[in-house]
Amino acid sequence: MFSRQWWLLLLLTVLFVGVTSSLGFWQLDRAHLREQIEAEQTSNAALPALSNVQLDNLAPDSQLLYRNLALEGAWLSPWSVYLNRPMNGQAGFWVMTPLRLDSGSVVLVQRGWAPRDPVLPNKPPTVKTSADRVQVQGQWISPPSRLMELDSGTSAPDTSFSQVRQNLVVVQYERETGLKIRAVMRQNSTADDGLSRDWPSLASRAQTNRGYAFQWFAMSVVGLLLFLWFQVFRKRRTVTPSASS
Numbered sequence: 149m150f151s152r153q154w155w156l157l158l159l160l161t162v163l164f165v166g167v168t169s170s171l172g173f174w175q176l177d178r179a180h181l182r183e184q185i186e187a188e189q190t191s192n193a194a195l196p197a198l199s200n201v202q203l204d205n206l207a208p209d210s211q212l213l214y215r216n217l218a219l220e221g222a223w224l225s226p227w228s229v230y231l232n233r234p235m236n237g238q239a240g241f242w243v244m245t246p247l248r249l250d251s252g253s254v255v256l257v258q259r260g261w262a263p264r265d266p267v268l269p270n271k272p273p274t275v276k277t278s279a280d281r282v283q284v285q286g287q288w289i290s291p292p293s294r295l296m297e298l299d300s301g302t303s304a305p306d307t308s309f310s311q312v313r314q315n316l317v318v319v320q321y322e323r324e325t326g327l328k329i330r331a332v333m334r335q336n337s338t339a340d341d342g343l344s345r346d347w348p349s350l351a352s353r354a355q356t357n358r359g360y361a362f363q364w365f366a367m368s369v370v371g372l373l374l375f376l377w378f379q380v381f382r383k384r385r386t387v388t389p390s391a392s393s
Contacts, residue, residue, distance in 0.1 A: 172364035179357035260343025
């Protein structure tokens with residue numbers, strides 16, 4: 149007869165194997181989903197660039213991520229935002245400036261990266277911005293991902309416009325500026341503005357999820373083997389000689 153402790157260890161092992169294997173399959177599902185999304189993005193990136201007219205003719209809810217864009221318009225410099233983002237291990241800012249097209253549509257452009265002032269870390273960087281009509285080439289991207297930031301401790305929404313910030317939420321930015329953002333774009337074309345554009349390439353991250361899945365499945369196997377070794381095989385080897393004597 150197995151002891152009460154043995155049955156408890158069996159239950160814990162079953163729960164452990166069930167949870168870790170479920171997490172492994174979840175990571176595999178995420179890898180598959182990433183591959184589908186990345187395949188679509190790679191396909192979009194291979195298409196010809198959209199012009200002002202073609203962008204305006206798209207459905208308002210279209211999101212052609214990584215589709216190339218070749219736009220012309222004027223910078224709305226007063227509404228520039230500087231997001232705290234490092235690049236290559238150095239502290240600095242992503243420079244985000246809205247570009248108004250001829251039709252009146254506005255595209256929020258992630259223009260490039262500028263280093264942080266070592267003495268005044270919250271000082272906006274100096275960026276050369278042409279007041280004339282400009283041509284900007286780049287890719288349609290998702291809005292900047294949200295980073296952790298300290299809670300201000302106030303429940304009322306902050307309606308003041310702050311250029312230097314940790315995060316940029318497009319809906320909130322639209323309320324602050326009165327602009328309607330048609331798309332978010334990452335600039336790839338060169339410009340005499342002193343900004344760095346060493347953006348990461350579009351690479352698959354599905355292998356990362358598969359690596360996590362392997363770790364979870366390995367933990368499941370280890371947990372099962374430990375139970376079998378200590379609670380089955382070793383006990384059997386211990387009981388068999390005493391029984392034969």
